Amino acid sequence: MPSKGADLVIETLKEEGVEVIFGLPGGAIMEVYDALYR
Numbered sequence: 001m002p003s004k005g006a007d008l009v010i011e012t013l014k015e016e017g018v019e020v021i022f023g024l025p026g027g028a029i030m031e032v033y034d035a036l037y038r
Contacts, residue, residue: 006031007038 009032013021023029 004031004035006035010035 023032025033
């Protein structure tokens with residue numbers, strides 16, 4: 001079970017079959033990048 005909102009976002013993207021994402025690094029999005037790394 002995801003423990004953070006970023007983990008939930010990544011899990012949802014996986015479930016939807018998303019294979020490629022685009023983003024610009026910055027303070028607010030870093031949790032999502034960390035979840036992608038995990």
